[in-house]
Amino acid sequence: MRIIRYVKESGKQLAAVTEENKVIDLPYKDFMTLVAEARRNNRTTFEMVKQLIGNGEELALEDIDLTTPIDAPEVWAAGVTYKKSKEARNYEATQGKLDAETFYDKVYDAIRPEIFFKSTAARTVGPNEPVYLRSDSNWQIPEPELGLVIDKEGTILGYTAGNDMSCRDIEGENPLYLPQAKVWKNSCSIGPSILLKEAVSDPYELQIICRIYRDEKLVFEGDAQVNQLKRKLEELVHYLTLDNTIFDGTVLLTGTCIVPPNDFTLNEKDRIEIEIPGIGVLKNPVLQSKKIA
Numbered sequence: 195m196r197i198i199r200y201v202k203e204s205g206k207q208l209a210a211v212t213e214e215n216k217v218i219d220l221p222y223k224d225f226m227t228l229v230a231e232a233r234r235n236n237r238t239t240f241e242m243v244k245q246l247i248g249n250g251e252e253l254a255l256e257d258i259d260l261t262t263p264i265d266a267p268e269v270w271a272a273g274v275t276y277k278k279s280k281e282a283r284n285y286e287a288t289q290g291k292l293d294a295e296t297f298y299d300k301v302y303d304a305i306r307p308e309i310f311f312k313s314t315a316a317r318t319v320g321p322n323e324p325v326y327l328r329s330d331s332n333w334q335i336p337e338p339e340l341g342l343v344i345d346k347e348g349t350i351l352g353y354t355a356g357n358d359m360s361c362r363d364i365e366g367e368n369p370l371y372l373p374q375a376k377v378w379k380n381s382c383s384i385g386p387s388i389l390l391k392e393a394v395s396d397p398y399e400l401q402i403i404c405r406i407y408r409d410e411k412l413v414f415e416g417d418a419q420v421n422q423l424k425r426k427l428e429e430l431v432h433y434l435t436l437d438n439t440i441f442d443g444t445v446l447l448t449g450t451c452i453v454p455p456n457d458f459t460l461n462e463k464d465r466i467e468i469e470i471p472g473i474g475v476l477k478n479p480v481l482q483s484k485k486i487a
C-alpha cells in the first residue's frame with residue numbers, strides 16, 4: 195500500500211494507491227495527519243488505510259497530477275554508504291590518481307556515518323517538476339536513493355525515492371564545499387509515493403533503477419539493491435536523530451549506489467527517472483538554473 199498526493203481544483207489531495215494502481219482519496223490533509231489518526235485509533239497506518247479504502251471512489255493513476263507525497267520540512271542525506279559511492283568520491287577528489295587512503299575510505303569504514311543537510315520543503319520538488327542544474331558546475335549527476343520518511347522520534351514510517359542532485363566538480367575541488375555541491379534551488383526531488391513501512395517485509399530487497407534520457411534516447415541506465423548498503427537503515431536514523439531536533443515527516447536519503455560514468459554530466463532538457471518497484475517512478479526533467487541577478 196502506498197500513499198500519494200495529487201493536485202485537485204480544491205488543493206492537494208492525499209490518496210492511497212492499491213496494488214492494482216487504483217487511487218482512492220483519503221479524508222486527511224496530509225501524511226502525518228493520517229499517521230496521527232492511526233495512532234489515536236491504536237492501529238498501524240497500513241491497517242487504517244486498508245479500512246478507509248473500502249469506502250473510496252477509485253481513479254486511475256495515469257489521470258492525475260502527482261505532487262510530493264509529503265512536504266518534508268527537512269531532507270537529510272547519508273553519504274558514502276555504498277562502495278560504488280566511495281569509489282566515485284575518490285575519483286572526484288584525485289582524478290583517479292589515488293595513492294593513499296582518503297577521508298572517503300575512512301568514512302566508509304568508520305562507525306559514524308556521513309550525514310549531511312540536503313534540503314527544505316521549499317527547495318524540494320516532486321514528480322514531473324524540474325530539477326535544476328547549478329550554473330557554476332560542469333559536472334552534475336542525479337543520485338538515486340532510497341528515502342526514509344521518519345517522525346520526530348526517528349521511527350521509520352515509510353519509504354520513498356529521492357534524487358540527491360550533486361555537483362561532482364565542486365565536491366571534488368574541496369570537501370568543505372559539500373553544502374554548495376548539494377544544496378541549491380530544486381536540487382532535491384522525492385516521490386512519487388510513500389510505501390508504508392508495514393507493507394514491506396524487507397526493505398533491503400528494494401531495487402533502485404535510474405534512467406536518463408537525452409533527446410528521447412536512453413543515455414544512462416543503472417540499478418542497485420538496498421542490500422548493497424554498508425550500514426543498517428536504523429543506524430543512519432540513529433546518527434541523524436542523536437541529540438538533534440527532528441520534525442515529523444523528515445526524509446533521510448540513504449546514499450547512492452548508482453553513478454553514471456565519469457565522463458557523464460547532465461544537460462538541460464535531459465529527463466531523469468528513478469524507479470523503486472513498489473514506490474513507483476520519480477520522473478523529473480532537467481533545467482538550467484537561472485542566474486539570480
Ligand code: DO4
Pocket residue numbers: 271272273274275276279280283308337358448449450
Ligand atoms: O560525500 C559526499 C556525499 C556522498 C553522497 O551523497 C552519497 O554517497 O550518496
Ligand code: MG
Pocket residue numbers: 271272273337339358449450
Ligand atoms: Mg547522495
